[in-house]
Amino acid sequence: MIGLFNDCFPPIMDGVSLTIQNYAYWLNKKAGNVCVVTPSVPDAKDEGTYPVYRYSSIPIPMRKPYRLGFPRIDWPFHARINKLSFDLVHAHCPFSSGSLAMRIARSQHIPLVATFHSKYRSDFERAIPCKKIVDYLIRNVVRFYEMADEVWIPQASVEETLREYGYKGKVEVVDNGNDFADGAPIAELRRVARETLKLSDDEMMFLFVGQHIWEKNLSFLLEALARIKEQSFRMYFIGTGYAASEIKQKACELSLMDKITFVGNITERERLKRYYAAADLFLFPSLYDNAPLVVREAAALHTPSLMIRNSTAAEIISDSSNGFLSTNNVNAYAERITELIRQPRLITKVGDEASRTIARSWENVAEEVYDRYMNLMVRKKL
Template identity: 45%
Template sequence: MKEKLVVGQFNDSFVPVMDGVTNVVKNYAYWLDKKYGECYVATPAYPGYVDREEFPVLRYYSIPLKKREPYRIGLELLDINFRTMIKSIPFDIVHAHCPFTSGVVALQIARKNNIPIVATFHSKFYDDFKQVLKIDAFAKFCTRIVMEFFDKVDQVWTVNKSTADTLREYGYKGDIEIVPNGTDFVMPENMDSLIEETENKLNLKKDDLVFLFVGQHIWQKNVKLLVDSLKILSDRNVDYKMFFVGDGYAKDELEAYVKELGLTNRITFLGKILDRDYLRSLFARADLFLFPSVYDNAPIVIREAAAVATPSLVIANSNTAEGIIDNVNGFLSENDAESYANRIISIIKDRDLLKKVGEKARETIYRDWESIVDEVYRRYLEIIRIHKKVNKIS
């Protein structure tokens, strides 16, 4: 018989703010709550949004995070109702998915209740600090503070080896466990009809060459390089349709840049898409997923593309590129617009290879969230067992 657990997932963002970490937290909570007991998500409140998840979501007071919209800063100290509620939950283990407000709350709960805390290193915090603070010394100082948080938890996870290497570069010296990400996408039997609906919605022809980017619209994700490479394609008379899905602080500037380059007839911004079926059909309709980010660690969008046999073009030697073999289960490019454009052109010349690589991506990169969370549950049990033994808890 399965041992039931009460688990807390803590993160500074959640639906309707969609990013890779939100996706992780949502799927951890869904499968843990469905199969292994109770799972709560603790996260900042989002004005006007009503949670409709199948697991409990605990919100606390927040204010906007300037220059990083739509993210918000949680101020749980000002929310008496939240603090009262969270104290009443008999957690067996808590899991912090970021080291800021929500992570601090998780750490406080763990120490007060003498339970273990796990923290996953998801993001390149130094890059975020540098973007906001501009000064390298300040960014490094803030990164050192973040590392102090990871030093205090019972176990640190990352999503792949490259991310673990980044964490080492930041100065973390403790043990690191690698727990990969998954995807909630599956290939439905009616995929063809879903794709046809999407083609009708976007006024696409069957033979249109379609590229796709899904992710935060922030400069750290190399989106300027992406648009510059698409300009090169346009100048070389490559006929294509490009769709950007997502939101972020750079969205307006990015759209303005596309307009400045005269690419509005080629590039369409679809905004944030919460409808997972629609998003899945977009991935499936795309001939090639373009994701030149060197900021991401193990982006779930690569796995979402692979789930529907759409191959990705990423930057060689980036964390994103871990597990991708060029011309086998994905494609690699150097980190400049000319190289990226040339790589796209070479890829689309061989449609048979494109399809073959997509199928191999599905075989080797795709992994469903349920199997990931089964592994997470087993890890939680072992962490709890060790914690009780060390602390002599009956």
């Protein structure tokens, strides 16, 4: 059995939980014998073709909808998980699920793969004002990755963050995919999607999908939009998070509510796909993200992203080729949007190239992942 361990899983939606979901689906389809291990969530409906083992958890204050898991004290869960014989475990988080994966790997003498997805220091610093405590927690994160048999990162630029934390070991780059990269014709989907949203032909649509948290640079984005609010555009925000109400309040203070629609969280993938298809530009100025899935999802629907130059997330973007870049300055970002509003043909051309160069299917990624698992299991037995 291959075990995929993470501290969140649908119905909690973020890039990592979607990664786990797609790993599980495609690996199970290819080889079977895959399971997911994750904290419990109220009203979770685990209806996939693979088992999901959940352990006790409580809400994390100020970090809605995430949960703090307690696998050590959940005895019924232990009774179930201890009956399983694993061939390999893959931890996508260094906390409760990662610790559990580490314990199973040691007790069953099997390989542990650990993927580094997130900028944990930023999360710690927001919640903990004491630098010494944050440094201590980061050392624990590094220690976790040092004990793994292989450490994976979703794109090469993420290595810099891991090195900054103090990790000195080897890393392997394993790309993320997306479930919209099916090569379907985009023109009709875009037309229908824009009609549904009642967008006129000459009205630009901008889109942001992701957690509604300040770390995503959303104050920066709102201020940039306020500088161009005389232009003809509609901006859609999709997602939820601890700062959702404050973000709406800021949009109101900037007199942007007639330009912005806050859609809320969307879990139905076909509905989300239509928003990506309708959009002209995906606005993603985050300095917090490592390798955001949403940029790849937008690219799959021929929607190019406008990102911040030299950010970790923007490594896959070549300016005016498969996406657009701006300096980390509100006025510069606003000016770049204005320039692009005047160049719809360039947006279309760059969107097509984004689809060709950025969007990789999860099925293709899972093939690579499975081969890597098999090679590691063989090496571990030598």
